[in-house]
Amino acid sequence: MAEDNLIEDEIIEEDIVKEKIVEEKKHTAFDKESWKPKTSLGMKVKSGEIDNLEYVLDNRLRILEHEIVDVLMPNLVIDLLFVGQSKGKFGGGQKRVFRQTQKKTQEGNKPHFGTFAVLGNGNGYIGIGYGKSKETVPAREKATRDAKQNIVKILRGCGSWQCGCKKPHSIPFAVEGRKGSVRIRLMPAPRGTGLSIEGECAKMLKIAGIKDIRSHTFGQTRTKVNLIYACFEALKKLSKIKVQEEDAEKLGIVEGAIGAQNEQ
Ligand SMILES: [Zn+2]
Structure with a gap:
């Protein structure tokens, strides 16, 4: 056969x-x-x-x-x-x-x-x-x-009001990305939440060094290619926004670093 x-x-x-x-x-x-x-x-x-x-x-x-x-x-x-x-x-x-x-x-x-x-x-x-x-x-x-x-290079931090630990285990604020019909919203989550998101996006976030996240998706999310692009779009927004110093301290914002991951 x-x-x-x-x-x-x-x-x-x-x-x-x-x-x-x-x-x-x-x-x-x-x-x-x-x-x-x-x-x-x-x-x-x-x-x-x-x-x-x-x-x-x-x-x-x-x-x-x-x-x-x-x-x-x-x-x-x-x-x-x-x-x-x-x-x-x-x-x-x-x-x-x-x-x-x-x-x-x-x-x-x-x-x-x-x-x-x-x-x-x-x-x-x-x-x-x-x-x-x-x-x-x-x-x-x-x-x-x-x-x-x-x-x-993306920003990480702790933007969850439930947590407020000022450590870079999540993201500092919510971001959104879209591609085709797919829209994805990434939101800060308290410590211990894990990556509450679709599997391929979770892989991306893990490699970026994010440990806790909440998410919402809209549209035809079975279209994996669009979902992946939308997720990357959202992550890119974490690099373009300029943050004020007081916010940076309050949310524990950390920029990407060249070295290996440090323990949090
Ligand atoms: Zn936290």
């Missing part, structure tokens, strides 16, 4: 991809010497003139080379989001990392694989990216590169 073989192949391929991610995590040491930067920002980063990702983001310099992030933030955590589902009769509809689409041509159906990567340092930095290709591995690589170029 050709169809059954196809399903098996798909599962095997996904396992290989997962293994490769584990491998990559083992030797994340990025070879800086062999990197040939093409942009002026890239050259400054390689020469050591700029040694801080915070400086790059604060001055709104555009990151056009993903290697910049590799150099400036070596302790990145990378994860893939479930945006697809498997095909087939029996186990069909199960969650998959890759979203399969097909184009009909004269030679037959040409499959494409799309995937979402999310990365961050668990300490206020987060980026997401989408990659699509004829095969799974290049799709994942594209997504990871894209996510590195989209990295943002």
Whole structure:
């Protein structure tokens, strides 16, 4: 049965991809010497003139080379989001990392694989990216590169009036994001609430270093891609707002930091 073989192949391929991610995590040491930067920002980063990702983001310099992030933030955590589902009769509809689409041509159906990567340092930095290709591995690589170029620094704090502990375990104020018909509202939550939100969004928040959140979603939230974009939209709003010093103290607002996560 050709169809059954196809399903098996798909599962095997996904396992290989997962293994490769584990491998990559083992030797994340990025070879800086062999990197040939093409942009002026890239050259400054390689020469050591700029040694801080915070400086790059604060001055709104555009990151056009993903290697910049590799150099400036070596302790990145990378994860893939479930945006697809498997095909087939029996186990069909199960969650998959890759979203399969097909184009009909004269030679037959040409499959494409799309995937979402999310990365961050668990300490206020987060980026997401989408990659699509004829095969799974290049799709994942594209997504990871894209996510590195989209990295943002967000504010965390404790904006819950029930808690008021002034520690950065949640967000300082409510934010909203939308994409297509999907609207998502993230709200501060007291300590111990956990991530009360849809699973893929929870992954994103965890990688950003947020521990407690409450949320509301509106619209067709089964459209995972739109939900993910809306959630990232909302998180980005936490980076653009300027806060006054007294509020910053009252809500325990903390900016993203380069180092590893500190205990709260
Ligand atoms: Zn609190």
